[in-house]
Amino acid sequence: MDHYFFRPLGLLALPFTLFVLHGCGQGSTREHNQEADQQKPKGTVIPSAKRTISQPFKDYWYAGEAELSSYKLEQARYGELRDGHAVLIYVTEPFRPGTQVKADQEQADNVQVLKLNSTKKFLTGIYPYSIMTSTFYPVYQKQHALKLSTTVQEWCGHVYTQLNNRENFEVVSHSYFETEGDQEMRLDKAPLEDEVWTQLRLAPEELPTGSLNMLPSLEYLRLGHQQIKAYQVTASLLKNGPLTTYELHYPQLGRRLKIQFQTAFPHLVEHWEETYKSGFGANAQTLTTSASRMKTLKTPYWQKNGNKDVILRDSLGI
Numbered sequence: 001m002d003h004y005f006f007r008p009l010g011l012l013a014l015p016f017t018l019f020v021l022h023g024c025g026q027g028s029t030r031e032h033n034q035e036a037d038q039q040k041p042k043g044t045v046i047p048s049a050k051r052t053i054s055q056p057f058k059d060y061w062y063a064g065e066a067e068l069s070s071y072k073l074e075q076a077r078y079g080e081l082r083d084g085h086a087v088l089i090y091v092t093e094p095f096r097p098g099t100q101v102k103a104d105q106e107q108a109d110n111v112q113v114l115k116l117n118s119t120k121k122f123l124t125g126i127y128p129y130s131i132m133t134s135t136f137y138p139v140y141q142k143q144h145a146l147k148l149s150t151t152v153q154e155w156c157g158h159v160y161t162q163l164n165n166r167e168n169f170e171v172v173s174h175s176y177f178e179t180e181g182d183q184e185m186r187l188d189k190a191p192l193e194d195e196v197w198t199q200l201r202l203a204p205e206e207l208p209t210g211s212l213n214m215l216p217s218l219e220y221l222r223l224g225h226q227q228i229k230a231y232q233v234t235a236s237l238l239k240n241g242p243l244t245t246y247e248l249h250y251p252q253l254g255r256r257l258k259i260q261f262q263t264a265f266p267h268l269v270e271h272w273e274e275t276y277k278s279g280f281g282a283n284a285q286t287l288t289t290s291a292s293r294m295k296t297l298k299t300p301y302w303q304k305n306g307n308k309d310v311i312l313r314d315s316l317g318i
Contacts (some may be wrong), residue, residue: 049142051203060266061114066091069268069296070316075122076287077129077223079279084122084129085318086291088269089301090201091115095136100147100164112139113146114198127155133219137198142206144169145195150218161218161228165189169215171228180225190230193217193248193257200246200259201267207246209235216250217257224276226253239263243270254286268296 071086094103094110103110113136120131129152136147148163157176164170169187173180191214199207208214213230221228234249241263248257255276262268274289294317304312 051140051142053139054265056265057202061090061092063298065298065300066302067266067296067298068301068316070294070318071291072294072317073120073122073291074289075120075129076274076276076278076289077122077124079283079285079287081287081289082122082124082129084120086118086120087316087318088197089117089119090198092139095138095146097146100136111141111146113137114139114202116198118197124154129154131219133194133217135194135198137195137202139202144189145192145198148192148194148218150194150222152219152222159222161222163192163215163218173222173228175222177225183228185228187215187229190215193220196246196248196259197269200244200261200269204237204244204246204261204267207235207237209237214248214250216253216255220255220274220276224253269293 067088067090069088071088073084073086075082075084092112092114094106095101095113096103096107097109097111116133116135116137118133118135120129122129131150131152133148133150135145137145144165145163146165149161151160152158159173159175159177159180161171161173169189171183171185171187173183175181191208191212193214193216196207211232211234214233214235215228215230216226216233218228220226231250231252234251236245236247238245238247243260244263244267246259246261250256253276255274257275258273259269260271262270271292272290275286276289277284278287279285295315297312297315299312
């Protein structure tokens with residue numbers, strides 16, 4: 001179990017609204033009506049800048065399938081590297097811009113998003129970790145992700161953080177640690193590290209570069225018990241033949257992230273490395289988490305939920 005010192009931000013009691021969801025559902029199979037995106041739903045800022053989507057993108061992402069990629073993972077935790085696996089699940093789907101949830105039916109003001117569910121599983125000694133981050137990134141609008149959420153589960157407890165893109169970034173965070181507890185805050189808008197994983201699949205030329213402020217990944221902030229805010233970062237984009245590398249360096253955090261992806265469409269993520277100090281006290285040392293792609297499938301996985309479909313996991317090597 002982690003032990004650390006953390007100065008909490010303002011704690012507020014949070015009202016909760018329960019939604020009845022209809023399961024995972026299928027990804028979008030229809031080409032998007034761009035005119036619907038020109039409306040401005042209540043509670044969400046939709047900028048005027050529009051993105052032109054290529055026909056290859058439509059053919060690949062609107063075929064009624066998700067893209068599943070598995071990765072061999074070495075995860076730094078508590079000053080040691082842990083073997084595990086990661087899976088990146090990309091799919092397009094309609095999104096309700098006001099309530100910021102997946103749309104259950106076609107409506108005129110739905111926004112098309114490229115969603116990424118990024119998952120990790122690894123062991124720390126006797127007990128397991130399970131991490132998932134969901135990113136909802138607009139396809140036809142040049143703006144920040146509409147929503148992020150991250151959950152970290154392990155035998156000591158679990159934490160959950162959610163960011164909603166409205167007039168400001170609205171963040172709620174819940175933790176079993178007393179000093180983190182239940183937090184609610186508003187942040188000025190800045191580039192989001194979690195959104196670059198969808199942005200590079202959609203429009204890598206739009207990735208931010210140079211010296212700027214960026215909100216690090218929610219996973220990193222929660223695992224490292226860092227304050228949820230934007231930090232100064234130096235970002236670079238380097239094409240080297242068939243692979244392009246996007247690198248982020250946070251000097252204040254002593255952290256680097258390198259993502260290698262295919263230069264050509266559909267820009268599959270091949271490998272990533274994340275270097276930072278892992279562990280606490282005398283056990284802390286600088287280690288590098290790494291992940292390398294094993295297999296990729298295009299499939300409507302939400303329909304593959306029978307016992308007979310378990311064998312498909314072998315196709316991903318997990």
